Amino acid sequence: MAVKPQTWWQGWRYRGGGTMIAWLLHRIGGLAMVLFVGMHVFASFLTQQFGSDVGTAINIVYESPYFQAPLYFLVIFHALNGLRIILLDTFPKLLEYQREVTWLQWIVFIPLYGLAVFFIVARILSGE
Amino acid sequence: MRSRTVPQPSMSFEYIMWMFTRISGLALLFMGAVGLVMAFIMGGRELLDMPTLARWTFFPNPNHVVNSDIPDVTQGWANAYWQIMQIVIAFFGISHGFNGLRVVIEDYIGNTIWQPMLRGLIFLVWLFFMIMAVFVILAS
Numbered sequence: 001m002a003v004k005p006q007t008w009w010q011g012w013r014y015r016g017g018g019t020m021i022a023w024l025l026h027r028i029g030g031l032a033m034v035l036f037v038g039m040h041v042f043a044s045f046l047t048q049q050f051g052s053d054v055g056t057a058i059n060i061v062y063e064s065p066y067f068q069a070p071l072y073f074l075v076i077f078h079a080l081n082g083l084r085i086i087l088l089d090t091f092p093k094l095l096e097y098q099r100e101v102t103w104l105q106w107i108v109f110i111p112l113y114g115l116a117v118f119f120i121v122a123r124i125l126s127g128e
Numbered sequence: 129m130r131s132r133t134v135p136q137p138s139m140s141f142e143y144i145m146w147m148f149t150r151i152s153g154l155a156l157l158f159m160g161a162v163g164l165v166m167a168f169i170m171g172g173r174e175l176l177d178m179p180t181l182a183r184w185t186f187f188p189n190p191n192h193v194v195n196s197d198i199p200d201v202t203q204g205w206a207n208a209y210w211q212i213m214q215i216v217i218a219f220f221g222i223s224h225g226f227n228g229l230r231v232v233i234e235d236y237i238g239n240t241i242w243q244p245m246l247r248g249l250i251f252l253v254w255l256f257f258m259i260m261a262v263f264v265i266l267a268s
Contacts, residue, residue, distance in 0.1 A: 027232060034225040038257060040187075041218075045260045048267060063179040072178065082153045089150070119178050 018102045026081045029074035036062075036071065065120045072116040080105050080112075145227050152220040159217050160185045186217060211265055218261040226254040 039058060047055030061067055084105050088094050094101065167184035230250050234243055 030225070030228045031232065034229050037221060037225060041222075041257055041261050041264070044187075045264050048264055065178075068178050079153075079157060083157075086150050086154065116178060123177060 017099075018106075019098060022081050022084075022102055022105070025074070025077050026085075029078035032071070032074050033078065065124050068120050069117060072120070073113055076113050076116065077109060080109050145231075149224060149227060152224040155220050156186075156217065156224065159213065159220075163213070163217075186221065187214060214265045215262055218265065219258065222254060222257050222261060226250055226257075 040062065043055035043058040046052045047059075084101055088098065088101065163185045164181065167181075230247060233246055233250070237243055237246065
């Protein structure tokens with residue numbers, strides 16, 4: 001298959017299939033984590049060295065449940081999807097079952113993320 | 129459908145980074161599990177609060193967990209074992225992340241003059257964050 005020159009946004013267009021969604025979420029989650037962890041390291045450096053308020057302000061955002069809920073979605077999904085990629089790369093014969101493995105990944109993901117959401121919602125309800 | 133045959137990869141930069149992404153990803157999962165279990169053992173069983181759990185899991189630093197009311201943070205975490213763990217986690221995490229950023233960017237810019245320039249820029253940002261993270265760990 002020849003690769004036609006494309007504009008960058010065409011790569012993000014939905015072409016169908018659960019694996020495309022997995023790829024897209026993996027990418028979005030990875031970029032979000034680079035931004036999140038980078039700002040977090042920077043904030044802890046500022047807090048530690050200069051005692052600046054910037055770090056505390058960023059921390060308040062990070063600890064808010066409305067920030068935590070989407071973040072945990074992306075982190076847990078990125079971890080599980082990475083495991084799927086490693087598994088399929090190590091045993092290429094399993095690529096025949098790509099669709100089934102992607103469904104299995106969601107089956108593992110939902111209870112894990114549900115647990116995270118349970119603790120986040122419990123924190124909102126306890127009024128902290 | 130048969131699985132396709134893949135040619136034997138040579139030791140290129142891309143191949144080494146491909147391997148590194150997988151090894152560091154597994155290592156981060158493993159070290160995160162160690163951090164979480166150790167935090168539970170060290171008295172965190174009754175503080176099931178997600179930000180605090182994430183802190184223990186990936187960056188168990190006495191300076192870092194200070195505003196999440198854990199009993200005796202400095203006693204448990206300010207020692208050489210956790211400092212080495214933190215430096216290794218920071219190295220794997222930051223390198224994995226910035227290599228991923230490089231892969232995403234190079235997917236969209238292709239083989240132009242921007243590729244080596246952005247590679248250099250990402251390397252410098254990676255170095256900056258590594259030095260900053262190790263500094264925070266060793267100074268706390």
